[in-house]
Amino acid sequence: DVVIDAVGRPETYKQAFYARDLAGRVVLVGVPTPAMTLELPLLDVFGRGGSLKSSWYGDCLPSRDFPMLVEQYKLGRLDLDAFVTERIGLADIEEAFHKMHEGKVLRSVVEMGSVGELKA
Known part of the structure; x- marks a missing residue:
């Protein structure tokens, strides 16, 4: 199960995090502003497993x-x-x-x- 956040706002990223299946992946494609921060309980990050990934230019070099x-x-x-x-x-x-x-x-x-x- 993969959820892609193409908006790049803390609110949508948090929704994506909780919308994915256990052990699923969240991919951040939308670029946040430098001042944006995200607050997630670390126990939720640990307990739900999976991966959190960002994709900058599709991860190209x-x-x-x-x-x-x-x-x-x-x-x-x-x-x-x-x-x-x-x-x-x-x-x-x-x-x-x-x-x-x-x-x-x-x-x-x-x-x-x-x-x-x-x-x-």
């Missing part, structure tokens, strides 16, 4: 994994284009944030040059 992911994309094995809602220029960034906030786009990619230059 950017210096190792990003070059590998770029290579997989270049080889056509990783379809990153499916995650792109629109391609924009620098002048369109503010509008893209508004669209994202309104739920009209998921991901905007800022292109710094022509498409031909980027793929070369």
